[in-house]
Amino acid sequence: MEWDVVTLSRIQFAATVAFHYLYPPLSIGLGVMLVIFESLWLRTNNPLFHQLARFWTRVFALTFALGVATGIVMEFEFGTNWANYSRFVGDVFGSALAAEGIFAFFLESGFLAVLLFGWDKVKRSTHFFATLMVCLGAHFSAIWIVVANSWMQTPAGFHIVDTPMGPRAEITDFWAMVLNPSSLHRLSHVICGCWQAGAFLVVSVGAWYLLKRVHLDFARACIKYGLTFGLVASLLQLVTGHISAEGVARNQPAKLAAFEGLFETRPRAPLYLLGWVNEEQRKVHGIAIPGLLSWLVHGDVNQPVTGLDQFPEEDWPPVNRSFQFYHLMVAIGFAMIAIAAVGSWHAWRGTLMDRRWLLWLLVLSVLGPQIANQAGWFAAEIGRQPWIVYGIMRTAEGVSPNLKAETVLASLILFTVVYLLLFAVFLYLLNEKIQKGPDAEDLIPSGKLALPMRPDKT
Known part of the structure; x- marks a missing residue:
């Protein structure tokens, strides 16, 4: 059976997205769970909630790292496999991806160090604020990715102009593009699925x-x-x-x-x-x-x-x-x-x-x-x-010109091998964290963060 370039490129992008999408929903859902556990710790001072927050922060870090590593590949595939599409929608799609990088990734990664390493180094309120920002950044990432995809489903806020390289979609109304007819209800549906994954x-x-x-x-x-x-x-x-x-x-x-x-x-x-x-x-x-x-x-x-x-x-x-x-x-x-x-x-x-x-x-x-x-x-x-x-x-009009089927097939096989290895590493590290379980010392906040404990009412 012979595979054409369009089919192979679709399979490759689908495999890339499907593998990547194992991790962002976990990060988004776990981000909310971290906010819940840490807010309960702040309100009740119950050391159990401190232990819960610290354990799940370590799992969150693992899912975040895999999500970043696997997400980068997709952006390269827009150029290698879908150059005609990228040329046509670059003005629209590029603005959404840029917003995701500026408003989401920078916010999430900027506070991640405080979330991971600041337990005994900053005030509890400061650490909780960092947790909130990381959770918010994860949600912002979902917002802009869903906006970009929803525009492909229900395009709005643009016009098509002729250029020497062919027709090109350009934004005429940024907010009409963002709030296209499907973006809000698709976003709410995606976010709820992410919450379920983490929960x-x-x-x-x-x-x-x-x-x-x-x-x-x-x-x-x-x-x-x-x-x-x-x-x-x-x-x-x-x-x-x-x-x-x-x-x-x-x-x-x-x-x-x-x-x-x-x-x-x-x-x-x-x-x-x-x-x-x-x-x-x-x-x-x-x-x-x-x-x-x-x-x-x-x-x-x-x-x-x-x-x-x-x-x-x-x-x-x-x-x-x-x-x-x-x-x-x-x-x-x-x-x-x-x-x-x-x-x-x-x-x-x-x-x-x-x-x-x-x-x-x-x-x-x-x-x-x-x-x-x-x-x-x-x-x-x-x-x-x-x-x-x-x-x-x-x-079929969006694939890159002069792309050969055997090239896509070879890269698809190599990507699949790498992804399977990454997934095996993820399962190994996640299993290691689960088998180890929560650290006993996390039951007692250390140093200047220690406060009198209320009875455990959970």
Whole structure:
């Protein structure tokens, strides 16, 4: 089987992004957990919260380092693989990436040293401020990346000018570009997924410790606060997901039709719970609820939902792949709500130790947000095809000229090997930190930071 340059470049960029996107959600979610634990330490002076904050700061540093290392590669690929695209959107995309570097990366990395090494060297309030800034910087990074990607989905605030090198998109209204029709609801959906990733990592480690009967107070606190935050994030994810889907119905109806396997425009459009799309027969074989898609989109089961028959077939996205990734994301989203609700109920009642099946489920729950985040991005990007900038530039038009398939294939293989090695290093270091567990000396703040301790009420 021969692979063309466009397909290989898409696979390479998808692999790069997918591997990179394992780490930023963890950093963003863990950043919020650090703020929670450190604020509780400041408010209660309970040494357990100091221990929690210090342990998870070390894990945060690991995810941050891998996120930075793996993210740099993507920017080079814009030039090596997608030069025509970069030339066309450089004015737009470059401004968003520059803002990410100035307002996000510098803020996050500037306070990172204080977060990591300033525990015994600065005031508690100063250290907490550094933690807040690192958390805020991580969120700013997500904001500008999502803005750039959302512009590709729903471009706004620009015009196209002719240049000697070909047409080029230039910004006419910066804030219209930033606040394009899909940016805010997509951003809220992405952030909630990041919160889930961090929260359920904390829960997973806590559940593992309970199964092993070690670090019990630490583990119970991880589970209680992690599940509470995870439940809030999961419920918000449901709300933001619905809002985002409404936006897709307005702005990218072909994508929504692919998500739901809707080939014909019709009232009482069904919502499939699961199924398989036969693209040749233009049918979906699965379990559906009649009229539910019409009701979710319009609030009226008798209102028609736009199907793929309203678009030229050459503009259709890959229907079955879009359908499967979208439904996988939704299914995991509902599963995380159930897991967080049941786990929170037993955690706060103190009955988790009697339910080993639930503890094992909580250990494995760390995989849920990661898989859902990946599936969501794959659905969004596959559903945008065949456009790299929706309705304006096709993906095949964005590749670099004179790029050879064998060159892309060789670099793809090499990147894959390097990424697998990096992932193995990440798992090794993370496992080492988890096996070591929290440091006992972190229970007592040292030096000038020491204050009288209140009783542990957790």
